[in-house]
Amino acid sequence: MLKRGYLTTAITLSLLTSAAIPAHAEISIMYMESFASLIEEGIKDFEAATGETVNAIKLPGQGYDQRIALDLSAGTAADVNLIDSFMVSELASAGYLAPLGELAAGWDQYQYYLPGLLEVASYQGEVYALPTDTDVRMLWYDKSNFEKAGIPMPWEPKSWADVLDAAQKLKDAGVQYPFQLPAGTKQAEAATMQGVYMALLGADAPEGDRNRLLNRETNQWIGDSPGLRRTFDLYYQVYVEDELNPADLNYATDISAAVRQALADDKLGILASGSWEDACLWDCNNPPSREERDAQVGWTPWPGSGEPGTKPTTNISGGWTLGINANAADKDMAFQLVTAIFDEENFKAWTLANHRMAVRTDISDSPEYKEDAFLAAATQLAADTTGRDTVPGYQTVSALVQQATADILDGAGVEDVIAEYHDALVDEFGEENVITYE
Amino acid sequence: MKNQANPWLTSNLFVLALGLLPAAVLIGALLYFTAWAFAFSFTDLALVGRKAVEWSWVGWENYERLFTRRGFLESLWTTVIFVFFSAIVGQSVLGFLLAASLRGSRSTLRSVVEACIMLGWLLPDIVAAFLWSATTSQTGLINQLIIVPLGFPPVNFINQYALPVVIIANIWKGTAWSYLLFSAALDSVSREVVEAAKVDGATPFQRIWLVMLPIIRPHIATNMLFITIWTFTYFPLIFAMTGGGPGTQTQTLAIFLYNQSFSRGNLGFGSAISVAMLVIVGVLSLFYLRLLREPK
Helix, strand or coil: CHHHHHHHHHHHHHHHHHHHCCCCCCEEEEEEHHHHHHHHHHHHHHHHHHCCCEEEEEECCCCHHHHHHHHHHHCCCCCEEEEEHHHHHHHHHCCCECCCHHHHHCCCCHHHECHHHHHHCEECCEECEEEEEECCEEEEEEHHHHHHCCCCCCCCCCCHHHHHHHHHHHHHCCCCEEEECCCCCCCCHHHHHHHHHHHHHCCCCCHHHCCCCEECCCCEEEEECHHHHHHHHHHHHHHHHCCCCCCHHHHCCCHHHHHHHHHHCCCEEEEEEECCHHHHCCCCCCCCCHHHHHHHEEEECEECCCCCCCCCEECCECEEEEEEECCCCCHHHHHHHHHHHCCHHHHHHHHHHCCCECCEHHHHCCHHHHHCHHHHHHHHHHCCCCECCCCCCHHHHHHHHHHHHHHHHCCCCHHHHHHHHHHHHHHHHCHHHEEECC | CCCCCCHHHHHCHHHHHHHHHHHHHHHHHHHHHHHHHHHHCCECCECCCHHHCCCCECCCHHHHHHHHCCCHHHHHHHHHHHHHHHHHHHHHHHHHHHHHHCCCCCCHHHHHHHHHHHHHHHCCHHHHHHHHHHHHCCCCHHHHHHHCCCCCCCCCHHHHCHHHHHHHHHHHHHHHHHHHHHHHHHHCCCHHHHHHHHHCCCCHHHHHHHHHHHHCHHHHHHHHHHHHHHHHCCCHHHHHHCCCCCCCCCCCHHHHHHHHHHHCCEHHHHHHHHHHHHHHHHHHHHHHHHHHCCCC
16 A cells, blocks of 8 residues: 555656656646745746746645655655745755755845744755745634624634633534634644644743743653643543534545635634635635725634743744755756746735735835735734744654544543653654653 | 467467566566565654654564554554445445346336446546535535435534445445446346246245355455455545544544555554555455355
8 A cells, every 4th residue: 555655656757747758858846726826927937038848736735745745755756846844854854855055045035035934944054945935823713703603803812711712602603613723634734733833832831842842952852741731631622522613624625625615604713724814715826805804804813821821822933935856857947946936026926915924034124015914913923933843753743743633533531642642752753852741 | 188388489488488577577566565565664764854764673663553552453443344334235235236136127227327326436536525525514415405404403424424424425436346246247147047946936035045146156255355455445535535534533544554654754654554454455355265266
């Protein structure tokens, strides 16, 4: 089964490439559909400038992370790849990505990238990918349903109790998905970032990284802590004890389409997600007008749990990047494609139109960006953000976190879930790399 | 008569070897991939990261974890239920009943039924998954057409009955194969034998149970062999419909293997799961192959 997966991928891709290879060397790029308006404009510019043809492989978001990892490890990946930023260091540590330092040195726009974001896409001091956007996370809510449930707006919850209380009111008012908190393996990274990590950061005091998955000072994964227990207990309350949300949206055939549909049908109460939803709740590449969006939804920062010493609001940032395959035949040309996509004119227009958070100072300092109310508010939120634990091993830990939330959906208690999570961490990283907080 | 090979071939060993080459390559590839999975099931090989290149041997650890960690046994049980109800009971029995009841009739009814069940089989898995998700959703066809008109509140099927829903979807999807196979098998049962039984006073049920079934026994075993193997490792429909969820309600071994190998990125453990699946399917196949033999 496993081998068959490999083999099929290899055969399919080699067939695809061999069928498409013209006389001269061509260049390929793989990306998610939700980034089409950024990447396809760049491809057009690149083709016009060089006369080359680009083999563009556009994929849906579902299962994209697994596909990238599999293609790169099987040696069948495209020359340029859109990669979730958390995977970059791990892919680089396996030697799958080309270092960009030398290539980028000759590019005049490289200087504008925010150093902190380049660091996320680095491994052992070398940059391996360039960021497309960053983000912040928040709780979105459907205004009409809040009105129906009699919850005053603007909604400003101060603790988890306030959120659960609102969810209960929404449920009583007959809203089908009162609190869509991403959970389970099909949500993949969304369950970890939009759900678990946002809760975990506010579940315990930040000292000693008690509110994280990793102790960043000692590089040890946290297998058991009050923060983790409270976070899993929040999931337990939402999905099992108080049944504040049915689980099925997390397992829809196309999750983001199902969430969009639920919003359109007025079935959504609160949605734990991120800043990209300002466009993607409708259509990532073509959102409706500001007024239409504001009339339908609002957002509020994720509150902390309310436990003593915890942060009042939490936030964690991710984002996507473009990286070059270590096996790319012509890396200079691949980088040229990357620069065409990231060329200021194209990049800035996309960032503004899609309400993405800028990753370059030349864009973030522009008057158009500063004048945008949503982006200004999101940038404010970003002042107190943190990043994922983008060290090798994070992808595995993230998958184990997703598994833990799936077990909760099955009705497993917090105690069981924590024990299983701890043991799995020890399996993967060894006893010496896993710690417990009392 | 002695089995005589073509004399031209036997005198041209080179041509013979050349002719065997594709088969040898195929067998070699099959053995290579199986051996690969088997060997790496004793390692901590990872999909990405340092362990993707610097893996090490870990002995039986991965196999121990099949039994000491949550996941494998639960998924095995889900798989057994899925295979038993969707393939063995659903597809096989339904396929046989359809084949037996439509046997001999050349009516339009038969053509219509055949076309309908073939549609399910021909539809790509992903399309079928979307279709079933939409049909069983809270605002889907089943609720709109049956549940709500009868005065019941709408049911969120995937949320409450995920496993039954994927089982029914798979029965719908796969019955055509069993139907076609049984229909061909029943056509090969000679009319005289059945008529003779009829003359001897056998009831319709006896004619099926005591006459036809024993004659087509090898076909039944072959059918069981096929559908058990491919339902056991079946992936796309469930993956697209539920991804193994909600929670792990529909997490069959194939989905579990995918999650462990490609989401968690532990190819070593994934290989151990695939070897375990190979063994289980192998044992089942031996059982069916024994059924295929004529009784002494």
